Amino acid sequence: QNDTVYFSPSVVNTDYFIWDFGNGIVSTDTFANHIYQDDGSYYPSLIIQNSSGCQKTINNNIITVNPIPSGEYFLSDSIVCQGEYINFIPNITNTDFITWNFGDGNTSNILSPQHMFQSDGIFYCDLILENNFGCKKVNDYKQIIVNPVPSGSYAASNTNICQNDTVYFSPSVVNTDYFIWDFGNGIVSTDTFASHIYQDDGSYYPSLIIQ
Numbered sequence: 001q002n003d004t005v006y007f008s009p010s011v012v013n014t015d016y017f018i019w020d021f022g023n024g025i026v027s028t029d030t031f032a033n034h035i036y037q038d039d040g041s042y043y044p045s046l047i048i049q050n051s052s053g054c055q056k057t058i059n060n061n062i063i064t065v066n067p068i069p070s071g072e073y074f075l076s077d078s079i080v081c082q083g084e085y086i087n088f089i090p091n092i093t094n095t096d097f098i099t100w101n102f103g104d105g106n107t108s109n110i111l112s113p114q115h116m117f118q119s120d121g122i123f124y125c126d127l128i129l130e131n132n133f134g135c136k137k138v139n140d141y142k143q144i145i146v147n148p149v150p151s152g153s154y155a156a157s158n159t160n161i162c163q164n165d166t167v168y169f170s171p172s173v174v175n176t177d178y179f180i181w182d183f184g185n186g187i188v189s190t191d192t193f194a195s196h197i198y199q200d201d202g203s204y205y206p207s208l209i210i211q
Contacts, residue, residue: 001068007032011048018047039067069095069129069137082149085114099128120148150176150210169194180209
């Protein structure tokens with residue numbers, strides 16, 4: 001489908017040409033070309049005529065137009081964090097072979113793959129469709145944004161204290177915009193650098209959620 005066929009006459013004693021492409025479209029060019037937009041079998045013919053009014057119809061070929069693959073694809077998400085999977089979902093017809101290009105150097109021939117981007121950045125994926133006739137279609141690029149994952153650690157000023165002493169918490173992190181300190185006793189703080197007074201004795205397990 002959508003390929004161009006070029007028609008060349010090899011005739012004598014001819015002044016006029018009528019090409020019938022077999023799909024209701026004609027041309028009076030000497031050397032004609034035609035794009036078949038629909039798949040199927042076509043029987044083109046050439047009517048030749050001279051200035052004396054004598055004419056002849058020539059039927060030499062059958063044109064077989066094979067279907068091109070068609071369809072589209074969807075992403076389960078186009079903005080993810082590093083290390084998260086994205087599902088690639090095709091909706092295709094007339095297709096026997098597929099190739100996914102994820103934009104990070106990796107490819108897949110699985111119908112509906114999952115892919116995890118190992119590094120952050122902006123990636124452009126596409127889907128190449130091909131059938132047994134050798135007809136291909138490349139679907140449009142889709143943009144995927146992979147955001148970096150926060151990482152790091154924190155330090156506490158003291159881990160063995162008396163009741164009513166203050167503990168100071170200091171983060172050492174990257175790729176972080178929001179902090180949630182959980183002091184292990186039901187109390188939390190969103191300060192970047194937090195402090196907390198433990199009023200009751202016991203063992204506590206503080207944690208830091210970064211985002």
